[in-house]
Amino acid sequence: MIEPISATLAPSALQILWFILIAVLWTGYLVLEGFDFGVGMLLNILPRGNKEQKEVEKRLLINTIGPVWDGNEVWLLTAGGATFAAFPYWYATLFSGFYLALLLILVALIFRGVAFEYRGAINDAGWRQKFDWCLAVGAWLPALLWGVAFGNLVRGVALEANAFGNLDYNGGLFPLLNPFSIVGGLTTLVLFLLHGSVFVALKTDGDMRDRANALAGKLGLVAIVVAGGWAIWAQLAYGKAWTWIAVAVAALALVAAVLANKVKREGWAFFFSALVMPAAVALIFGSMYPYAIPGLGDGEGLSLMAASSTNYTLTVMTVVACIFTPIVLAYTAWTYWIFRRRLSTKDIPPPHGLSLKVIKEAAFGKEAPPAAPPVDAPAPA
Numbered sequence: 001m002i003e004p005i006s007a008t009l010a011p012s013a014l015q016i017l018w019f020i021l022i023a024v025l026w027t028g029y030l031v032l033e034g035f036d037f038g039v040g041m042l043l044n045i046l047p048r049g050n051k052e053q054k055e056v057e058k059r060l061l062i063n064t065i066g067p068v069w070d071g072n073e074v075w076l077l078t079a080g081g082a083t084f085a086a087f088p089y090w091y092a093t094l095f096s097g098f099y100l101a102l103l104l105i106l107v108a109l110i111f112r113g114v115a116f117e118y119r120g121a122i123n124d125a126g127w128r129q130k131f132d133w134c135l136a137v138g139a140w141l142p143a144l145l146w147g148v149a150f151g152n153l154v155r156g157v158a159l160e161a162n163a164f165g166n167l168d169y170n171g172g173l174f175p176l177l178n179p180f181s182i183v184g185g186l187t188t189l190v191l192f193l194l195h196g197s198v199f200v201a202l203k204t205d206g207d208m209r210d211r212a213n214a215l216a217g218k219l220g221l222v223a224i225v226v227a228g229g230w231a232i233w234a235q236l237a238y239g240k241a242w243t244w245i246a247v248a249v250a251a252l253a254l255v256a257a258v259l260a261n262k263v264k265r266e267g268w269a270f271f272f273s274a275l276v277m278p279a280a281v282a283l284i285f286g287s288m289y290p291y292a293i294p295g296l297g298d299g300e301g302l303s304l305m306a307a308s309s310t311n312y313t314l315t316v317m318t319v320v321a322c323i324f325t326p327i328v329l330a331y332t333a334w335t336y337w338i339f340r341r342r343l344s345t346k347d348i349p350p351p352h353g354l355s356l357k358v359i360k361e362a363a364f365g366k367e368a369p370p371a372a373p374p375v376d377a378p379a380p381a
């Protein structure tokens with residue numbers, strides 16, 4: 001086996017910087033896309049009333065994230081791109097070893113994107129119901145699988161050296177579904193549900209606001225138990241001394257979010273539920289360091305030094321990040337400021353999609369009128 005010459009060396013300042021920056025990008029993604037997933041999961045839970053009223057309330061929920069959901073996904077693309085450029089061996093090992101899990105997430109995100117764009121294109125209840133299922137799959141599945149993926153990065157995976165001396169994971173999907181990672185998946189699931197319900201309470205008015213507020217109170221208690229249990233498990237098994245700070249911040253933020261929600265201070269509740277995400281990322285990445293992918297048990301892990309690009313590449317990336325990051329942050333802040341107003345069912349106009357009947361007639365032509373019944377011929381004279 002060929003040992004990477006940098007496998008045992010300490011990471012440089014630039015490598016540590018980009019490890020932290022990638023953690024920051026994941027934080028942005030989990031904070032912003034977390035409430036998107038939460039709203040998607042609540043789409044078939046919060047609406048009440050008859051079919052027409054439920055449809056209006058579903059559209060209300062979709063409109064709370066309509067202007068921002070696609071921009072929020074950019075944080076995932078940026079995190080993946082930064083990993084590819086700064087730590088190509090990390091990217092290669094992660095995306096090849098976790099291929100099936102990441103493919104499922106990608107397909108779910110595609111379903112969700114298509115549903116957002118096409119759900120209202122045709123004014124037909126059956127049509128909308130199909131895309132409601134797409135939105136549900138596109139929210140529930142990634143919310144669970146992201147936690148499974150992060151749980152395995154904390155726990156470590158069984159890496160093996162290939163013919164070129166690089167470490168690969170060849171275990172497939174099922175070894176990734178271990179108890180620790182499954183609880184991690186349930187943790188992200190319940191945190192996103194809480195984050196989404198607090199966001200709905202912040203962005204809506206009327207009955208929807210009250211329902212979201214009540215549900216957030218219940219979800220907060222569940223999140224304290226599930227997320228708190230997983231965080232303590234991760235800290236005791238894989239954490240470092242300083243990551244206790246992250247555990248404490250996450251716990252205090254969860255409690256504060258529940259208390260703020262109880263007195264209907266939605267802005268503070270959303271702030272504290274969002275604060276849980278950077279604390280969780282600090283625990284995850286702090287437990288991983290100094291590895292990009294820790295080994296399972298006493299097995300060999302992929303170190304940051306071994307996974308890294310050249311110093312020149314990291315230097316160029318740092319210059320580019322210093323130029324464009326403030327622009328992206330300013331644009332994101334401006335977008336949320338523009339769409340800051342609360343929405344209610346009064347703001348939702350009637351459906352304006354095309355008629356499914358008209359589309360079928362345009363595609364296949366109108367049905368021919370039924371033929372007249374045959375008339376008996378007169379008897380010959």
